[in-house]
Amino acid sequence: MPDVLVVGAGLAGLWTATELARRGHDVVLADRRTRLDASVRTTGIFVRRTLEDFDLPPEHLGPAVRRMVLYPPSHRRPVTLDSAHDEFRVGDMAALYLTLAERAVAAGVRLELGTRYLGRRGDAHLLHGPRGPQEVSATFVVGADGARSAVARELGLDRNRELLVGAEEVYALPPRDARPGVVPAFHCVLDPRLAPGYLAWVLDDGRHAHVGVAGYADRYPHGLRDALRRFAASAPGLAGTGRPEAVERRAGPIPVGGLLRRIAGPHGLLVGDAAGAVSPLTAGGLDPCLRLSEHAADVLDRALRTGDRRELARYDGAALRARFRGRLTLRRGLSLVRTPAAAGAGVALLRTPPGRAAARRILFGHGSFPDPRPAPAVPREIALATPGARG
Numbered sequence: 001m002p003d004v005l006v007v008g009a010g011l012a013g014l015w016t017a018t019e020l021a022r023r024g025h026d027v028v029l030a031d032r033r034t035r036l037d038a039s040v041r042t043t044g045i046f047v048r049r050t051l052e053d054f055d056l057p058p059e060h061l062g063p064a065v066r067r068m069v070l071y072p073p074s075h076r077r078p079v080t081l082d083s084a085h086d087e088f089r090v091g092d093m094a095a096l097y098l099t100l101a102e103r104a105v106a107a108g109v110r111l112e113l114g115t116r117y118l119g120r121r122g123d124a125h126l127l128h129g130p131r132g133p134q135e136v137s138a139t140f141v142v143g144a145d146g147a148r149s150a151v152a153r154e155l156g157l158d159r160n161r162e163l164l165v166g167a168e169e170v171y172a173l174p175p176r177d178a179r180p181g182v183v184p185a186f187h188c189v190l191d192p193r194l195a196p197g198y199l200a201w202v203l204d205d206g207r208h209a210h211v212g213v214a215g216y217a218d219r220y221p222h223g224l225r226d227a228l229r230r231f232a233a234s235a236p237g238l239a240g241t242g243r244p245e246a247v248e249r250r251a252g253p254i255p256v257g258g259l260l261r262r263i264a265g266p267h268g269l270l271v272g273d274a275a276g277a278v279s280p281l282t283a284g285g286l287d288p289c290l291r292l293s294e295h296a297a298d299v300l301d302r303a304l305r306t307g308d309r310r311e312l313a314r315y316d317g318a319a320l321r322a323r324f325r326g327r328l329t330l331r332r333g334l335s336l337v338r339t340p341a342a343a344g345a346g347v348a349l350l351r352t353p354p355g356r357a358a359a360r361r362i363l364f365g366h367g368s369f370p371d372p373r374p375a376p377a378v379p380r381e382i383a384l385a386t387p388g389a390r391g
Contacts, residue, residue, distance in 0.1 A: 012277075194230065
C-alpha cells in the first residue's frame, strides 16, 4: 500500500510528490494525460521571489523581464515601471514538466500517466488507466487536480467558487537584432470589454510573445476566443512583429477567490489550484503553488512518521487566508470595474506618486504568498540572550 496518492501531475503535484519521495515515502502520482508536455494551460510566469527560493531548471526559463507597462483601454499614456531586478521569467512549461517528472521518478515516485481518478470506494481510491480499473489504498491522497478538483469533492473539502477563464496564444518572435529599440516587457491592459474583472496582457521576453485575456466567463457576450482575437489584432508592444502561423494556444479556469479555508481532512489535502492557492489580485499561481506544496509535504511527512492523522490540522487554509484580506478587497474592487471610463480612471490613479508606489509594491514586491511554514523554533537559551526578547 503506498503512503500517498497524488492526483494531478502539474507543478503542484510534481513538486509535492517529489518532496515526499525524497523523504523516503512511497508515492504514486497519477495524471489523466498520456503526455505531460501536452495540454499546457498556464502562462508560466515565474516571479523573482520564486526564482530566488526554488530550484527550477534555468535551461527551461526564458530571458529576464524588468519592465511592466500598464495601459488604459485607449492604450494612451501608459504607466511604465522599471525594476532594478530581474522580476519575471517565463517557463517553457512543457519542458519544465518533463524535467520535474524525471526528478520525481529519480526520487522514487511511481508515475501513472493516462490514468483518471474516479473517486473513493471505502478506504480505497479508484483509478482507471492503461491497465484498466485499479484500487489504490493509500494512507493519504493529495488533490493536485486543478481548479475544479474531484479530490476536493471526494474528501468533502472546500471547492473554488470564484473563477476567471483565460485564453492565450504563444509564438516565437523575430531575433532581437531585427527589433531594434524594443525592450522586453510585460504589457497589461485594463479594459473590461476584453478582460472583465481582470487584465489583457502581452509578455514579450525577446524570444516569445504571450498574448492573452482573462475575465469572468458570464461577462463575455461573444465568448473568450472572440475577445482574444480582438485583442491580438491590436495588442500593445508588438507593433511590426506580425503573428506567425505556428501559434500555441492555451486556455483554462483561474481561481481568484483566495486560498480555500478547508483544504485538509483526516484522509488528505489539496495543493495548487485545487486549494485556491492563487493571488486573488494578480492571479499569479506558481509561487503560491510551490510554497503550499512544500508545506503540504512537511505536514504529510510528519503525519506519516507519527502515524497521527491529526497532524493534517496544521494544514490550515483559514489561517493563511487571513493574510490575504487586502488582496481580496482589491479583487472585489477590480471585479466592479465594468466600463472603459472606470478602467481609465483606475490607470490615471497609477500615474500619481502614491499610485506608482502601490503598483510597484504589488507587482515587484515579495508579497505574492505568505510562507505557510512556521519559522524554526528559537532555543530558549538563545531567545533569552537576544536583546528585547522576553522569557
